[in-house]
Amino acid sequence: MDKTQPNHTHKYRIGLLLVDDFAMMSYASTVEPMRAANLLSGLDLYEINHLCGNDLSATSSGGIVFNANMKLKDANDLDILLVIAGGNPSAVRNPEIFTTLRRLATRGVTLGGVSAGPYILALAGVMKDRRMTVHWEHAPSLTERMPELLVARSLYVMDRDRITCAGGTAPLDMMHAMITNHHGAQFARDVSDWFMHTEVRPARDQQRAGLVERHNTNNPSVIKTIEVMENHIADPLSLLQLAELGDVSARQMNRLFKKHIGLGTMQFYSQIRLSQAKRLCEQSTLSITEIALTTGFASTSYFSTKFKNEFGISPTELRAR
Numbered sequence: 001m002d003k004t005q006p007n008h009t010h011k012y013r014i015g016l017l018l019v020d021d022f023a024m025m026s027y028a029s030t031v032e033p034m035r036a037a038n039l040l041s042g043l044d045l046y047e048i049n050h051l052c053g054n055d056l057s058a059t060s061s062g063g064i065v066f067n068a069n070m071k072l073k074d075a076n077d078l079d080i081l082l083v084i085a086g087g088n089p090s091a092v093r094n095p096e097i098f099t100t101l102r103r104l105a106t107r108g109v110t111l112g113g114v115s116a117g118p119y120i121l122a123l124a125g126v127m128k129d130r131r132m133t134v135h136w137e138h139a140p141s142l143t144e145r146m147p148e149l150l151v152a153r154s155l156y157v158m159d160r161d162r163i164t165c166a167g168g169t170a171p172l173d174m175m176h177a178m179i180t181n182h183h184g185a186q187f188a189r190d191v192s193d194w195f196m197h198t199e200v201r202p203a204r205d206q207q208r209a210g211l212v213e214r215h216n217t218n219n220p221s222v223i224k225t226i227e228v229m230e231n232h233i234a235d236p237l238s239l240l241q242l243a244e245l246g247d248v249s250a251r252q253m254n255r256l257f258k259k260h261i262g263l264g265t266m267q268f269y270s271q272i273r274l275s276q277a278k279r280l281c282e283q284s285t286l287s288i289t290e291i292a293l294t295t296g297f298a299s300t301s302y303f304s305t306k307f308k309n310e311f312g313i314s315p316t317e318l319r320a321r
Contacts, residue, residue, distance in 0.1 A: 006183030021087030115167025
């Protein structure tokens with residue numbers, strides 16, 4: 001096999017801080033490009049160190065256990081530390097993780113997060129005045145908790161000494177950009193080709209499929225109305241207001257939604273708001289009353305009734321789990 005040579009042979013010391021319940025897809029998409037870069041070049045371009053919150057091990061969402069080979073207190077000489085997390089990042093309470101991140105930030109170490117990892121960076125207080133992204137599932141609770149953050153809905157964001165990524169397969173695109181910065185565009189292209197990752201996506205690409213793909217319809221009134229709904233969660237609009245914005249009558253709006261979505265307009269709108277409420281129950285520290293208000297329900301009791309009818313469990317019971 002012919003070995004591709006990078007533009008530079010500098011070795012980067014990379015730390016991967018694994019937080020329990022991290023996704024293997026996010027982990028593999030992050031670490032494998034660096035492993036391939038070493039293999040293709042025949043050089044140790046990336047030294048990969050695994051760190052865990054308890055200095056012993058971390059367990060993935062699929063039950064696979066990774067052992068740490070570096071302790072948090074010994075992470076000072078890293079060039080880059082990437083936090084890989086999933087599950088419920090708002091529940092992370094390990095003070096040593098936050099202390100380590102703040103210490104490395106003061107030392108000038110580049111900090112990054114993958115999937116829910118950026119949420120933990122934000123909790124540590126190291127994302128001030130930095131643009132960032134996070135997995136779309138965690139974005140609502142993060143922005144509700146810290147509205148001052150500069151959160152984009154893109155695949156990844158590189159802002160000076162901070163690197164954040166949405167997770168899943170997005171790290172493949174982020175690592176392509178990082179390897180390009182470190183070792184040149186041609187070498188990075190060869191690494192991506194190694195994984196048949198021939199269509200490298202730009203950072204600004206969206207994390208989720210568009211409304212047309214998600215809802216399997218291209219009816220302009222329906223798509224426009226769904227977009228309006230998603231932008232009016234806390235202040236829900238009436239059927240007449242939605243119909244006016246969709247340039248149709250209220251009766252025609254309902255006919256279109258039943259034809260293209262399978263639900264009435266306001267029933268579908270309610271599902272959008274309740275799904276948002278469920279994510280906030282699972283991932284935020286907001287009270288049930290605050291979640292009700294944030295998703296447009298003026299009455300907590302009415303909210304709880306609607307929530308239980310939709311999901312078969314009350315928001316209080318879900319939070320207790």
